[in-house]
Amino acid sequence: MAYRVLIADDEEIIRQGIEFLVDWERLDCSIVERCANGQEVIRFLEQSPSGVDIIISDIRMAGADGLDIARYVSQNQIPVQVIFLTAYADFSYAKTAIEYSVTDFVLKSDISEGLPRAVEKAKALLAQKQEEQKKRLDAEKLSRQNRRYHLESLLRSVALGTGPRAYDNLKDEEPYCVVTFEVTDSPQAVPSSGPASMAEPHIIRTALMDYDTVMIGLSSRQCCGIIFLDKSRHTAGGLVKALHDTIHIVEEYLKADAFAGVSREHLRMQDLEAAYQQSILALNNVFYSRNRVNCFDPKITDGKESPVLPSIQQLIESLSEALRSDSPETILGMLEDYCASFIKSGEPFHIFKKNMLSVYTVLTADVKQMDMMDEWEMQKADESFYTTVETSKTFFGIYESLRKYLALYLRLRENFSGTQSSLIRQVNSYIHKNYNQNISLQTIADTFLVSCGHLSRLYRKETGVSLISAINNRRIEVAKRLLKDPRNRVFEVARAVGIEEPTYFTHLFTQVTGVSPSAYRKQLESLGGHPL
Incomplete structure (x- = not known):
């Protein structure tokens, strides 16, 4: 130089x-x-x-x-x-x-x-x-890295309830609070875009770059962090505004609804576990306030007296009765009342998880009995809800996911029951179950004790397609999913959907989709495995 x-x-x-x-x-x-x-x-x-x-x-x-x-x-x-x-x-x-x-x-x-x-x-x-x-800066950098690693390990052990709580080498610094973020399923999310993920919370770090933060991912839907507050530069109101801006960025990036729970301000690192629990309680209070950012306040309620918490058997019976009586609009309200009562009851969180799985399983049990399986699978409803229950640490996250998929289920159910007669619903259910068998108009008519002519006319009148087309369409939809796996050979896919002759399968597949099975598979490979 x-x-x-x-x-x-x-x-x-x-x-x-x-x-x-x-x-x-x-x-x-x-x-x-x-x-x-x-x-x-x-x-x-x-x-x-x-x-x-x-x-x-x-x-x-x-x-x-x-x-x-x-x-x-x-x-x-x-x-x-x-x-x-x-x-x-x-x-x-x-x-x-x-x-x-x-x-x-x-x-x-x-x-x-x-x-x-x-x-x-x-x-x-x-x-x-x-x-x-240079040596001093290197030492300071190493010290900061060690401090960050120590705080990340400590926060992870606190949040996950694992490992020792190593506070010995941490000195009390500037005041801090703990913030927990959670994303829920969004009806606007494109299914093929992949799940929203908070496992690597770099978006949060970038959005809060004006603050000294230590962030860790807890699951694909949740992350939390320690935010240090420099009193010469930061205010409580400024932090809340920064968190609202952060939520907006997260929602734009992940295409999912996002929420944050903020603990009280703390001075001692030994209070980290209490601060984390406060952030979770604040996040659960979203259930009442519906605010995107909630600060810890144990006094928050919905202003109503909490009714006696019904047993899960009573809840399921009431929800099932609502379905049978064709009053599904009451189901979401009943579910919200139950969740509010459960939160106030102080019952363990793992019991809530188990109960919500039971509700989901019972209420969506007839999905496969109706002609709506394709849309249900396109939303990856079962897989998404089970993942949410497994990874979520808040009542609100599970409730929001269950609410979304029950709303989807009720909409599909209403469309299904509102446009098709009982006989056609039964026929569609039969096709969905038996598409891989040697079924025809005659076998279906015999099964339901009606004439072929009557069944054919009624089916076309109510659905707009012929019964044979419905059978073929069902077979081809399943075949398209099977062709995504390169290990499945074309003749094996044909047999799996009830067509013994590969040549006829190729002809039918080309007629329905416009391309041969081999060409469809090549298109899948060129698009990274995403369906057309």
Whole structure:
């Protein structure tokens, strides 16, 4: 590197002599400024404190002199080396110069030889300080990394309830709070886009870059973090606004609804477990407030007296009765009342998980009995809900997921029951179960004790397609899913959907989809395995 040199002397001929008597290029130096007095030097340093490495100054100058320059450099801790020039051996300045860490003295009569030696000494001191600075920065970086790793491990053990609670090496720093984020299923999410994931919460870190944060992912739907609050820069209101902005970014990025629960402010790291639990309670209070960001407040309720918590058997019987009586609009309200009562009851969370799985299983049991399996599977409802129950740590997350899929189920059920007669619903159920058998219009008509002509006319009238087309469409939809697996050969797929002759299967597949099974599989491969 080229060292930057500033020359200060009240005699222009001395400034010129310093510049021309020394081989600055050989010393790896360049002259960046020339000043006639100390005031000019100080003004330069005020405007550009890092713009120079070495100052060569006369000790005595009118107004501010060399000692004034050295004092300013010392008091402001500017990383620069000062060399004094003097016309005589006046060592009465030595004590003050040492106090301000002046690098060296050079007699003006010895500039050509003495100044290069002093500059080399200044360069060595600069290099030494730079090395010390680098070591200090490296040590601070390592310390920050160790602290972050320690806090991440501690937070993970607290959130997951595993491992020891190692507080010994942590000192209390600035105040902090714990925030837990959770995403729920979104009706607007595109199924093929993949699940929303909070396992790597880099979005949160980026959105909260103004805060010192330690974030960990807990599952694909949840993450939490410690947010340190610098009282000179941060306020409680500012944090809430930042969290609302963060929620907006998360929702845009993940295409899913997101919520946050915020603990109270804490000072001691030993309170981390309590802070985490507060963030979870705040997140559960979303059930009442529906706010995107909820701060911990144990007094939050829905303002109603909590009814007696019914048993899960009573709940399921009531929900099933609502379905049988064709009043499904009451189901979501009954479910919300039950969840509110359960939260207030203080019953263990794992019991709530088990109960919601039971509700989901019972209420959606007839999905396969109706002609709506394809849309249900497209939403990956079962897999998504079971994953939510397994990974969620809040009542609200499970309730929201169950509410979404029950709403989808009720909509499909309403469409199904509202447009088709009982006989056609039974026929569609029969096709969905027996598509892989040797079924035909005749076998189905015989099964339901009706004539082929009546069944054919009624089916086309209510569905808009022929019964044979419905059978073939069902077979081809299943075949398309089987063809996604490259291990399934075409003739094996044909047999799996009830067609023994591969040639006829290829003809039928091409007729329905517009491409042959082999061409369809190639299209899948080119699109990364996503269905057309």
